[in-house]
Amino acid sequence: MDPEDLLHLLDDQQARRLRVIENLLRGRKTVSTLYWGQRYDLLFLLGLAKHLDRGGLDATAQALVSQKLATWTPNEQPQLRLTAKGRQRRDQVPTYQPQTRALWPQLSLAVARQRLLLSVQVVSQYAHRTARYYPLTTDLATRQAVRQWFHQAKSPDLATRIFTALTASLTQLPEKTAQVLTAGFSGYQQPGLTNQQLAVDLHQTPWEIYLRHVDGVVRIAQDARQADHPLHALLAPAWQTAVTRSAQATLRAVTTTALTLDQVATQRQIKPSTVREHLLEAAIMLPVTALPYERLLPQATRQTLLAALPAQLDDWEYTALPADLQARFDFFTFRLLAIWCDKGGAGHAGTPND
Incomplete structure (x- = not known):
């Protein structure tokens, strides 16, 4: 992530903990991280950079401070606040705002992305009757899922149906976002471009290209939730609840019984503190109607x-x-x-x- 990218995750009125932004990117779902992610309106970052090292944003943050675009504020954890100069720079160079970002925590992005890219390649090669080609490098689970889907969906008009469905999704996106997604597809005599290559071609940072790519993937996955979509069987399983299964079970016990929180802990054989953590996680990640606030x-x-x-x-x-x-x-x-x-x-x- 470049300094310009981090600039757009900060605010001049609200000091923001750098470690919270880092932990969101790394997919750390502690209640504290989720709560402040909600307060910063940055929950869409959850798990977008799981390989980011601890402290991986420190140098980027310090670059903003050195340029007097942000300043550290005294706190037990490092906090950043944009300076007036930083706000001016941020407003002068707007970044991409993904259309589907509210849905990102509800989708296993890695699963959906790998399945989509491999399925497009397979269908493209199938349409051109290519028997020998190098498939994209993916994990075993992705290869098995795409293989099973392809054998079930294979038909003379599959390529046409996929093309029509993808076109319908892409036309809902900004033109440049659709361009990023399609340029990343691999197929018959077409190697997909990397985010780094696209960043150079489109004069944007790799991070912004990545946001556009994810936005496109989620748009297609959202459309594929319709039962008649040709990618439904492949992409629909990638949708997930925004909270853990254990938290779901705790919430269900609280909402369907008259048990106290301590009694729920006993019933579920977990610590009372865990029950409370589960409820806070659910409160953050789910709609306000999901919790019995009048009772709690x-x-x-x-x-x-x-x-x-x-x-x-x-x-x-x-x-x-x-x-x-x-x-x-x-x-x-x-x-x-x-x-x-x-x-x-x-x-x-x-x-x-x-």
Whole structure:
């Protein structure tokens, strides 16, 4: 990621923890990472750079600071805030805003991407009756899935159906995004271009090209959720719930029984703290209607805590609450209230620059 790319993940009003952005990219799903990812509106970054080393953004961040585009703010964790110069630079050079980014945490991007690229290659070679070619390098699971799909879907009009379906998806995308995706396809007498090659050709950073590529893949995967789509059987299984299976089970136990959270922990044979972590994960990643907030956050609790908390969510600190409130309400309740407010509960202010 270039400094210009990181610039667009920062804000001049909200100091942002560099480690949170790093952990999002690496796919670390701790409640703290997910919560601040929500506050920064950066949850779409989740798992986009799983091979990024810890500290992998440090040099990029320091480059922004050296150029006086951002500044470090005092905190227990390194936080960055854009300077006025940084905001001006960010606004002068807008970056690509993916259309489908809200869906990214719900799709196994690596699975969908590999299956799509290999299936396009296979169909292209099949349409030209090519028996010998070098298939794209993918994992065994991808090869097996595409092989099974192809043998079931194979027909004289398969290539036409795939072409029609892909065209329908691509026309919904910005022209340059469609260009990036199609240029990355491999097929008959056409080797796909890499993101690095496309970045040079299109005068954009490899990261921005990658965002366009993912946007295109997710658009096709979204359209393929329709049962009559020729790639439905191949891509539909790549969709996943945004929370872990264990968290789903915990949420189900809470919403379908009258058990207390501690009783749910006993029933599921997990720690009470794990139950609370599961619920916070679900609260962050799922729609506000998915949790029984009226039960978990009674109106009296909300009113009492909100009366003692600052107006801006980013200024909330559990340890700053009066001792008597800390004795009455645990951190789980405090954090759940913050998530509820961030999602519009009680008409509370969201991001500081709303």
